[in-house]
Amino acid sequence: MSSSEERKLILKSSDNEEFVVKESSAVQCLTIKNLVEDRCVSDPIPLANVDSKILALVIEFMEKHAETTLSNSEKKEFDVEFVKKPFDDLLELILAANYLDFRELMDVLCNTCAKQMENWSVEEVREKFNIQNDYTVEEEKAARAENPWAFE
Amino acid sequence: MEIIICGIFLTSSDLSFFIALATTLFCFIFLAVFILRSSKKPKLPSSPSELENLKPFDCACAGEKSRNRSGEEMTPGLNCGNGGGGEIGEIIVERHTGASMMEQLVPEITTHALSYLDYPSLCRLSMTNSHMRKAANDDNAWKALYHKDFTLEQDSLTPVNGWKAYYAATRAIVNTNVEFFRIITERSLPAMGQFWLNVDYVKCFHATGESFTGYNAVMESWQLAFSWENVVDFQIRDVRARVLTDMAWVTMKAYLDMETGPFNVTNVYEFHSGRWYMVHHHSSAMLIHGGGCDTRISRPIYSANSYDSCKISQ
Numbered sequence: 481m482s483s484s485e486e487r488k489l490i491l492k493s494s495d496n497e498e499f500v501v502k503e504s505s506a507v508q509c510l511t512i513k514n515l516v517e518d519r520c521v522s523d524p525i526p527l528a529n530v531d532s533k534i535l536a537l538v539i540e541f542m543e544k545h546a547e548t549t550l551s552n553s554e555k556k557e558f559d560v561e562f563v564k565k566p567f568d569d570l571l572e573l574i575l576a577a578n579y580l581d582f583r584e585l586m587d588v589l590c591n592t593c594a595k596q597m598e599n600w601s602v603e604e605v606r607e608k609f610n611i612q613n614d615y616t617v618e619e620e621k622a623a624r625a626e627n628p629w630a631f632e
Numbered sequence: 633m634e635i636i637i638c639g640i641f642l643t644s645s646d647l648s649f650f651i652a653l654a655t656t657l658f659c660f661i662f663l664a665v666f667i668l669r670s671s672k673k674p675k676l677p678s679s680p681s682e683l684e685n686l687k688p689f690d691c692a693c694a695g696e697k698s699r700n701r702s703g704e705e706m707t708p709g710l711n712c713g714n715g716g717g718g719e720i721g722e723i724i725v726e727r728h729t730g731a732s733m734m735e736q737l738v739p740e741i742t743t744h745a746l747s748y749l750d751y752p753s754l755c756r757l758s759m760t761n762s763h764m765r766k767a768a769n770d771d772n773a774w775k776a777l778y779h780k781d782f783t784l785e786q787d788s789l790t791p792v793n794g795w796k797a798y799y800a801a802t803r804a805i806v807n808t809n810v811e812f813f814r815i816i817t818e819r820s821l822p823a824m825g826q827f828w829l830n831v832d833y834v835k836c837f838h839a840t841g842e843s844f845t846g847y848n849a850v851m852e853s854w855q856l857a858f859s860w861e862n863v864v865d866f867q868i869r870d871v872r873a874r875v876l877t878d879m880a881w882v883t884m885k886a887y888l889d890m891e892t893g894p895f896n897v898t899n900v901y902e903f904h905s906g907r908w909y910m911v912h913h914h915s916s917a918m919l920i921h922g923g924g925c926d927t928r929i930s931r932p933i934y935s936a937n938s939y940d941s942c943k944i945s946q
Contacts, residue, residue, distance in 0.1 A: 594748035602759045611760045623765055627755035629800045632807075 489516070490524030491539070497532035498524050501539055505546035509538075510581035530576045537562075537569075538576055541585050563592040567608055746773040751781070751799065771795050778802065783872050792877075801875040808908045809873070809882050809899060813866040819858040825851055829902055829909035837914040839895055864888055878903035885918070894918045 487503040489512070507513035515525065527535065544550070544558050563570065570589055577585040597605060606613060615623060746754060746768065754777065758768035767773075774795035779787070782802055791798035815823045828834055828847060836850040837843045844853045867887040874881055879902055886895045900912035 590745065590748040594750070594753065597753045597756075598750060600753075600756065602756050605753075605756050606760045609760075611764060614761045614763075619762065620759075623759050626769075626796075627759060629804060630752045630755040 491535060492524040492526045493530055493532040493535040494528050495532050497535070499532075499535060499539055501542065502546070505539075505542045508542055508546060508582055508584065510583070512580065527580070529579045531572075534569075534572050534576045537565075537573060538580065538582065538585065541588075542582070545584055559588050563588065567593075567596070571609070746770065747776050747780070749777075751777060751803070769796055774799050782806070785872060786874070798875065801880075802873050805873045805875050805880045805882060805901065805908060806871055808901065809871065809884070810868065812899065812910065812913075813868060813886070816857075817865055821851070821855055821858055824854050824858075827910050829904065829911050831911070834911045835914075836912075837916075839915040839917055880908065881912075886915070 488500050489503050489506050491499045491501060491506070491512075493499070503516065507516060512525065530538070541562060544562075545555060550558075565573075570593060574586065574589045574593070576582075577589060600608065605611070613620075749757065754768050754773065758765040771794050778795055778799045781799075789798075812827065815827060828850060830847045832846045834847055834850055835843060835845050836853055838853060838857065842853070844850045865888075869885050869887065871882060871884045879900070881898065881900045883896070883898050886897050888895075895915050895917055898912070898914045899910060901908040902911050903909075
């Protein structure tokens, strides 16, 4: 085993909780990878935009996907179970994955959200994403008039 | 402001000079305060510097939401670092303290993020609020969706009304085309009569090689075709559509069943009175593996009797 396999990193969440991860798993996050490669690593690495709850989940995903002994279908099964979370958690995970530049996690999460969105009405989309409707009555009519072809 | 500055230079007496200077300074301060107030963009937390360049969304404000959820009063607007389109301003939320996650991403929602959505979702998103409308109507997003759903062809095009409109038009034509085959399967002559444009220049080339010109002749040929008893079900593949303002053509391959070879089909449509009408249909059997396939089908392709049709050689 080469020494880099055993190298560990400490990630610190925004609420100051520290997590130890293997460097080989953590570099799936390009943000962290670049820090390591540019030798800008302070120990622990502060992740100001990710809280501990979400960071724990990200690390769970990260470590699962770094395991070389698992087959792709096993990883897919894990993914399916992983995304069975409340929608708000998924959104927070997306923000974290974006911040950390963790493409694989981003992909899985975006696909899940996109699938769920397929069944929602406009009102539900607003509610789930907490989007404030700032249209006036006329604007809303105009916006709706652009789109009826999609719902025939 | 310029007037005040000019005033400073024109003034001769010391006292007036100082008054003017004081006024100018006051104006500057007032303006600065005004600008700061109206933008209300708190500084970003210091994040690893590499972040700015890397992320697909280029957004360093992930987690602003979680901080706000813990009860901070301030609702930051979209305060992502590179501020592309940063006029999005404040969004005051009644239920949660904190801007919505979508709106945090909005300025940097790239084609990548939207590319996960199907076209109804993208449309629904555009109806939620004005910011989402701008993001969801993004031309590149619709171009990518077009390439995903339809074809990679026409990549160098710049549609006159933008890619969303082009996508919508293509969707409409593809649906119309599907309708054509449904009419054949149902053998509905009235529906076929409605489907074609009632003019003398329409043409129909059946797979038998026979061709008919003019609405009446074409309708008679369909009547004959429909008189064959077998019901056929089509599988349409490789649909490629090119849509112009009032004209469109579609090429496709039609597969009937295991024994009948596929057909190359070309349909041309014209747009009149708010809908598409067929003006040209051309169908020809695809030669498979050279010899052994008799394309001289004595009956129109819409009968699926295997002994009459092309056998696919194994």
